[in-house]
Amino acid sequence: MKRAGLPRLVDVAEAAGVSLASASRAISGGSGISPDVAAHVRRVAQQLGYEPNMHARGLAGGLVPTIGLVVHEIGDPYFADIASGVIRSASLEGRSVQIAQAERTPENELAQVQALLRQRIGAIIIAGSGYADTTREATMAETLAEFTLGGGRAAVIGRHHLPVDSVLPDNHGAGVTMGRHLAELGHRRVGVVAGPLDLNTVADRVAGLRAGLSDAGATLTVVSHPFTREGGIAGARDLLDQDVTAIVGLNDAMAIGILGELRNNRIRVPEDMSVVGFDDIAVAADVAPALTTARIPMFEMGRHAVALILRPPIDEPRTIATTHELIVRASSGPPPAS
Amino acid sequence: MKRAGLPRLVDVAEAAGVSLASASRAISGGSGISPDVAAHVRRVAQQLGYEPNMHARGLAGGLVPTIGLVVHEIGDPYFADIASGVIRSASLEGRSVQIAQAERTPENELAQVQALLRQRIGAIIIAGSGYADTTREATMAETLAEFTLGGGRAAVIGRHHLPVDSVLPDNHGAGVTMGRHLAELGHRRVGVVAGPLDLNTVADRVAGLRAGLSDAGATLTVVSHPFTREGGIAGARDLLDQDVTAIVGLNDAMAIGILGELRNNRIRVPEDMSVVGFDDIAVAADVAPALTTARIPMFEMGRHAVALILRPPIDEPRTIATTHELIVRASSGPPPAS
DNA sequence: AGCGCTTACGAAAGCGCTTCCGCTACGATG
């Protein structure tokens, strides 16, 4: 197949009456070129409909403008929303996005990041909670540091302790808000079905909850299960023996699982038991009963991450903190009178 | 940054005692090389931990093994599930996946495909219904034909009439099954909230429904709205005046919207009105009431599509037809006695 | 044994770009 037509950088250079080297500097924003010439070259390139060849660029040592996105599992609405935000923003900037799934294991996450870097990808976004496991986090930090040193841009969503720009959901604050909400309703014995305890997200939300609850002298019982609907079901079973009046799912998927398990046990929500979640995924409003949850702006977080990556780096890593919002629906209410 | 360590193809060639050319042929499966030598080279490459450089490959005129995936909107659970299947399978084969969103417009879809091709991507999967708009489909067909002629592999999920391998959900069959289900329950006046009527998926499902319904002499009222939860809400409003006893959402998102709108109008489901959907997205089981739906195996469709593009092409496009399954939950029942 | 044919392999020419290096021309400096 002859891709005859596509203009190359030489064509642009020729048309603009400059050397190939200057044209390259003009297009890819290198230094050592006068603004006038650069502008002229860019105009000519525009006219010719020039599109840089990714592969040539990658080969020649430059970084490719593709954005790599690592999520745990794209089928999870939390990550799907983030991905949607990332792709939307990237697409507006003419950047393409490569997605890799870490399948919720840290080894895989690291492997996926390294695979992305081997492709000389210019920017990488890692979404999802970090792990408390410090040796693994250290390796990741090292990998990313080397990458950014080499001119790569990196950002993380929802994890701290990594030396790159980050978008941080207000997990602790959301926990506090939710804890207060339950305490205000009158709950004094609360259970939480947490995800794996070595996840930062889990630790932060639980700590927030505990803080919000303890002001009112309420107790928190923690059980840990996978961060999924099934995990929620298992957790609900654990907590059913525990004499609590409210169960918190640490994300909406878990909360939905909890709702299902309670329904199976003919326990009414919220009359007999309150159930709340985190995130406010799209369906939270549609389950039965509609779920009270702490909204985390996933889509916007994705967009923020792209914005960070497109901005030139500064010495200190930047952090964008996002807000949370308590969405009170039908699944939370006062504890039973008894 | 010195990426000193990474072995190159020359290194492999040298270590194996063959020429660069032979090594290339051995690795990228070219012809004109004896099986023995090829096997030997591959073994050496393996030992050295050789990883081909995408960009060099792309530059030299080959196609890059990356898989491009075009979906309408990754935030939609239907596409998220497909994407998850695609990424999972691709990852097992060591292929990376680039995702582009068409944002539900045909122009965008075509533009995204062309952007992908410009990157010399070796394989492309287009997910989502095709459009009845024939001129646009013709352009797409032409683009893909040229691509496959140049050695690219393409597959589509859920659309016909394109001259490439395809994975086809049983939309018509699912419609028939659902129509029969409602007819058997006793419904005689059924409404359907359809997506845009120029989508193949919509046409097929509606036709199936009508067929399944008409056997029992039932009538079908069609209204059309965007293929989203909000579209479902709007459609439900339309149909409320229409004296129907069951409303079909053409996908689960719409059905969930319908459920919400009926709840707002204090119409009980399924006592006063049955509601059913299509797809069986993860949350369909958790909404109130749990949604009766026709299950389409999205995740598996994604995997099938990857399998198709990894298989060498044959003259005739292949088709993998998938099954559907009626999942009866709580949202469908007999029509009110009146 | 000699002929042409096929097949396995090596040498070398790029693919389109970035970047190092060197040159020129200018303004600043003493």
Next chain:
DNA sequence: CATCGTAGCGGAAGCGCTTTCGTAAGCGCT
């Protein structure tokens, strides 16, 4: 006015791979 430093630009060397093209070796045939 002579000298040095610097900014702007062009020449040219690769980046790692695929792919002609050419050659040598192996085959069956007359």
